[in-house]
Amino acid sequence: MLGLMQHRPLALPHVFHRAEQYFGHKTIVSVEAAGETSMTVAEWAERVRRLATVLDTLDVGADSRVGTFCWNTRRHLELYLAAPCTGRVLHTLNIRLFPEQLVYIVNHAEDEVVFVDRSLLPVLWPLVDKLETVRHFVVIDDGSDAEVPEDPRVHDYEALLAAATPFAGTFVIEDESSAAAMCYTSGTTGNPKGVVYSHRSAVLHSLISLMADGVGLVERDVVLPVVPMFHANAWGLPYGCLLAGSNVVLPGPNMTPQAIAALLEKHRVSVTGGVPTIWMGMLPLLPDHDLSALRAILCGGSAVPKALSEGYREAIGVPLLHAWGMTETSPIATVAVTRSQHDGLSEAERADVRARQGPAVPLVDLRLVDPSTGETQPWDDTATGEIQAAGPWIASEYYRGEGEGVQFTEDGWLRTGDVATIDRYGYVRLVDRTKDLIKSGGEWIGSVELENEIMSHPKVAEAAVIAIPHPKWVERPMACVVVKPGETLTAEEVIAHLEPRVAKWWIPDAVEFIDEVPKTSVGKFSKKTLREKFGGYQTGVPSSAGPA
Amino acid sequence: MLGLMQHRPLALPHVFHRAEQYFGHKTIVSVEAAGETSMTVAEWAERVRRLATVLDTLDVGADSRVGTFCWNTRRHLELYLAAPCTGRVLHTLNIRLFPEQLVYIVNHAEDEVVFVDRSLLPVLWPLVDKLETVRHFVVIDDGSDAEVPEDPRVHDYEALLAAATPFAGTFVIEDESSAAAMCYTSGTTGNPKGVVYSHRSAVLHSLISLMADGVGLVERDVVLPVVPMFHANAWGLPYGCLLAGSNVVLPGPNMTPQAIAALLEKHRVSVTGGVPTIWMGMLPLLPDHDLSALRAILCGGSAVPKALSEGYREAIGVPLLHAWGMTETSPIATVAVTRSQHDGLSEAERADVRARQGPAVPLVDLRLVDPSTGETQPWDDTATGEIQAAGPWIASEYYRGEGEGVQFTEDGWLRTGDVATIDRYGYVRLVDRTKDLIKSGGEWIGSVELENEIMSHPKVAEAAVIAIPHPKWVERPMACVVVKPGETLTAEEVIAHLEPRVAKWWIPDAVEFIDEVPKTSVGKFSKKTLREKFGGYQTGVPSSAGPA
Structure with missing residues (x-):
């Protein structure tokens, strides 16, 4: 017997249209080489609608890969929606990859078009003749003075948008399992491997960032993702913000602790996220800034040093909020919230809890498996094992079937390669990488x-x-x-x-x-x-x- | 091109196993005629596993309807999980229905078994010979002294559980579209119509109750649903609590304002929910109770009188939180949260905002349609129209195809029958029922x-x-x-x-x-x-x- 509920796909057009309809008055601040701009979501959405037409004009195939080689900017966010909402696949390229990796990835994904910040042209353009499938390079002029090549393949982003008619209707993605975005993991061995996110996984993962017992994005938040938009979709923060209606601040190329601290203060940012390195660099700057609006500092990418988190708690009253995951997990699998069972603990013990990886978020299942014997380990905070993960936003395979049998178990779980204990309340504590x-x-x-x-x-x-x-x-x-x-x-x-x-x-x-x-x-x-x-x-x- | 994410169904077994694995130490308090009991989630979960076996023992068909005729109790909550997690369909029967409606509904749904609180036997048993498909009546002895008939169809709930071996494995529902639960709407005209919830709709709706910008259930909450568990799954609160890990207090048959107020105080309840009538009755009792743990009083079923909500705000600092929906919408479609655009308003103006129905929650789409012309109306807070709704937990049809063409539009939206205006921020304001x-x-x-x-x-x-x-x-x-x-x-x-x-x-x-x-x-x-x-x-x- 089937349920009699509407067949409404979980797809990114809902996120776009909701933002446009409910949150058109909210703002998106973007810092670029040319300075800071502020735009309403309504203005931004109109540009997304133009960009949708541009992709047709450039004759980008129905589900082709749309490469981006960009900093965290408003125009990158335009691509975040325009590509998947029109059925194309957003392919965020890591601007810090070694040239041979970059060439491999663009060719492997068969990107048809690459959108590139003008300031990043000097990195990308020398490789142009090796990029076999790219027919168009669309330069986003961010105010850099990098030379723009005279080449028929090169277009100007703003000129294309100005010439385009905004798409007038409702974006529709019929099949929620269809690809929305992809991101390559750069493992330390072998070639990079492509993780392909679906519309369903992107929407469900965005919902999770709105959970009160987690990051809990709300309309009142002002969110600044320091984590690059080419890292697992900036941990899903951009889509989460649009769904929640939060204001967004995108910091652009200047990712120095000084620049980030200044933006956090100026825009009264309430939620930010980045790797420990940035927070290490910013720690000494805290006394010079009014960061009283900050309520959550998301930290991931590697384990959070307890001393660092405590440094933040002591300086501004907000410890780091550790989340754990990887490109293959979209990436959020756990968030190290504290819960009622920790209420009786001392501040030092609570710091220990916060330094763990925390419990799995809803819809994610974890298990501990001994790497030698393959046996499932108990959650007793003592037994160690590799964490294996399952859930609707966890990869089932890599693009073109690579890594099969190695990274994925026979029953379809992801081998994360992280070794951990788990306590009786489900709190993960990483102890190592399997290979380390x-x-x-x-x-x-x-x-x-x-x-x-x-x-x-x-x-x-x-x-x-x-x-x-x-x-x-x-x-x-x-x-x-x-x-x-x-x-x-x-x-x-x-x-x-x-x-x-x-x-x-x-x-x-x-x-x-x-x-x-x-x-x-x-x-x-x-x-x-x-x-x-x-x-x-x-x-x-x-x-x-x-x-x- | 397809996304390469795991095919993990959105299904209630995840909610059950998550509660069991992460929140076994949390408590479920249940008040029955015999008094109050408290049990850990781990103990409760073991009973759900026994109940799963009982359904097999009673030879209840693979996707048969399991009727419940119960108050809000722990054992009703056991049925809430055991039935859908084993592929059966939970069919909550409204204990206040007129006898002829009850007979119609049980026969229409073809319930094979009905679980009934002993205190409610005097209502149900006189109808027994008219219930054509029911093979078993399982009496839940709640301490009432109602006579239990000597009849081969009658079983004792606790005796069955005691004799059962707990199901030992992981519950699996392969198809998230399969039916999990059903509930009949008792419209004012025609026969009651069956709404059939899917596992997918139940899980997504539960996630929504965890959103920070809404009800925002968290592990630290203590939740008391006054709204009956036979009304659209008690607004999804029971499943939401299990997913979030909140403690649960189930008030049983004594729903007087005095009894509810006493429970709210005794258990330091933080979230409760019910119709305006109960809150009207409780308003004069507020000064006599310490309700300082309360953070949200969900109110639905009909519009919230502003004066009532303000009475709560003035007495205990917590206004009523209005949510709007209906059985056909699972039921939460909007929640009247205030947002940053209301920050500059006076307290009286904010009370007006709270008295509206609020904006749609994520994944729900609304539109206003003029009942005479069929034209879509603007969101200008002036134009009125019928609200039509779409989303993954909105009904697409009634059981056995009833109501087609009347209650559902050609493009698959639900006609809610509610007439409203919507402002530019998406805040619904009901003005009437189409038929009123x-x-x-x-x-x-x-x-x-x-x-x-x-x-x-x-x-x-x-x-x-x-x-x-x-x-x-x-x-x-x-x-x-x-x-x-x-x-x-x-x-x-x-x-x-x-x-x-x-x-x-x-x-x-x-x-x-x-x-x-x-x-x-x-x-x-x-x-x-x-x-x-x-x-x-x-x-x-x-x-x-x-x-x-």
């Missing part, structure tokens, strides 16, 4: 946990822990530590800091000081690079500590 | 608006406005007024109260005082009964007021 786990004398050592403890030292800026070979224990941990500018630190001090904090046999056999932790193109620690660098490392003194 | 509109001298008069104004008189308990025939103006309004106990009021006073508040030609030609406004079985004003009573009414003095 250190197995010493038959026991696992969590490199991420060790890093977090080292980074809680007040003189440490960053730390990465890797495995080094050991004749007796097979592997032993080694800490690569970045000292804060102007500070000095010895290996002995690092060890002394760790001793009361971790099991004796977790204490690294070696501590090396480095200038910075190498990063991947999306800003994550590249332990692969460190392992290459220290591959032949031998500790001077054989460790006396082994698994108990 | 009064057309006087070619102009519409909104009977609901008139009623609201009359009910704002401090001595008026209730008022209903109907059309009476008039030789010149065709129809003129007549007010049927119920005076508060112990008060006296004259027709002249009512007219004097209205004169500064409505257009001159809206002033009723007659004011009649009645003991109470007749109600339908779901507690709505039955104007049909009033029209029958006053059908031959002639005003003594021809009205001097006509349309301007």
Whole structure:
């Protein structure tokens, strides 16, 4: 027996038309090289309708990929809606990719058109002859003085919009399973792989960002996504804002902590989101800014150092709100909210809870699986296992079937590659990446946990822990530590800091000081690079500590 | 091109398993004739698993209808999950229906089993021989001393559960479009019609109750649904609570304002919901209770009298939160939240906003259509029209195809029968029911608006406005007024109260005082009964007021 409810697809046209109809008076602020502009949602929506026509004029195929090579700007947001609402697939290109990766991705996705900020032309244009499927480059003039090539493939965004007739009707996507957007993951091994979001997944994920027990976007919010719009759709914040009716502030190319702090103050931003690096940089600036409107500072991309979050709580009363996920999870899978069971805890214990990844949001299912045995692990906060994820906005496969059998289980769950414990209330605590786990004398050592403890030292800026070979224990941990500018630190001090904090046999056999932790193109620690660098490392003194 | 996201159905098993896994420590309080019980969600979930087996033991067909004839209790909540999670269809029967309607509905839905509270057996059992398809009656012993018949069809709920082995696995519903629950609407004309909710509609509607810009259920909430669980699934509150992890308080048969107020205080309830009648009755009790935990008092079923809402705001700082919808809309279509555009308004103006029906929640689309011309009306707060609704939890048809072409438009929207204006921000303001509109001298008069104004008189308990025939103006309004106990009021006073508040030609030609406004079985004003009573009414003095 079937339910007798309307067959209304969960699709992005609803998000667009709702924003246009209910929130036309709200504002979108955009900072570009030429300065700051402010526009109402109604004005913005009219431009989306023009852009829809432009895509037809450029003869972009019915479900072709529309590449964007842009900063976080209002015009990027126009593309966020115009492409999927007309059935095309928004393909956000990571502007920080290595050239060969970028070429690979554009060709693999078969982008027909790429919209590019003028300030980013010098990065993209040298590759133009290698981009096999791109027929049009539409330059968004952001006030940069980068040279615009004289080439028949090159168009001016504003000229196209000015010449276009706004699409007059209601956008319709009949099949909610159809592709809305795609984003490539740049894993540390192999070629980048394409994650293809559906209209259904985009809408459901947007709804989740409106949940009170989470990010809880509301109409009164002013939202500034620092996280780039080419990273898993800026964590879904742009679509979430349009659905909730929040004002939006898009910071453009100047992502320095100084610039972001100034925007947060000026526009009385209430919700922002970005990776820990930006919040680290902004921490010393807090006393100079009135950030009293801020109610949520979303932090993701990597684990949140507890000391950093506490720094924010002490300075402005708002700790960081950690969310966990990845491109393959749209990306929000968990949000580290505190709940009533934490009410009796001390402030320090609550800080520990906030430093976890938190419980799964509604509609997401998680399970812990032992990477060696394949057995499901209990949620007792002790047993570790790889987190596997299922849900309507979790990838089922990569574009063109890549990664099958490796990244996805036989019963269709995503292998996240993150190793964690989960407590009885469902709170995830990451301990490592499956590929970064250190197995010493038959026991696992969590490199991420060790890093977090080292980074809680007040003189440490960053730390990465890797495995080094050991004749007796097979592997032993080694800490690569970045000292804060102007500070000095010895290996002995690092060890002394760790001793009361971790099991004796977790204490690294070696501590090396480095200038910075190498990063991947999306800003994550590249332990692969460190392992290459220290591959032949031998500790001077054989460790006396082994698994108990 | 398809998105590559997992095909995870939106289905109630997710709500059940999430509650069991994340919120097992939370509590469900239930008040029954035998007194109050408290149980953890884990204990409750184990009983749901037993109940799932019981349905198999009773040989209830794979997608058969499972009738419930129950108060708001924990065991009713067990049925809320066990039936749909095993593929059956929960069919909540309105315990206040007239016997012939009840018989019609049970037979029309072909209920195979009916679960009935012992205290309600005296209502149901006399009809037993007319219920053609029911093979089993399962009596839930709520401590009542009602006689339990000696009959092979009669079983004891607790005995069945005690004998059952709990279902051990994960509930699976493959097709999210399959039926989860059904509920009959008791319109004032014709036979009741069956609305069939799908798993998809139930899950999406539950998500909406978690939105921060709405009811915003969170884990910390303690929720008491006064609205019966046989009214459109108690507005979705039970499923919403399980998804959010809120504690639940179920008040059972004693729905007096005194009993509800005592429960709200005792359990520090934060969110409650019910029809205006209950809140009217509770208003004088507010000073005697500590209701400081209350943050939202959801009010629906009919328009919220502004004076009532203001009474709550003045007494406890929390105005009523009006939501609008109907059985066919699952039922929440709009929630009258205030937004940033209302920030500059005076308290009185904000009270006017709260007395509206508010904007549509995400995923619901509304339009205004002139009932005479079929033309879509602008959202200018002046033009009136019937509200038509579309969305994934809005009915597409009634069970067995009834009402086709009448209640649903050709393009698949629901005709709500409510006449309203909508302002530029999407805020609905009901003015009437299509069938209650009064057309006087070619102009519409909104009977609901008139009623609201009359009910704002401090001595008026209730008022209903109907059309009476008039030789010149065709129809003129007549007010049927119920005076508060112990008060006296004259027709002249009512007219004097209205004169500064409505257009001159809206002033009723007659004011009649009645003991109470007749109600339908779901507690709505039955104007049909009033029209029958006053059908031959002639005003003594021809009205001097006509349309301007």
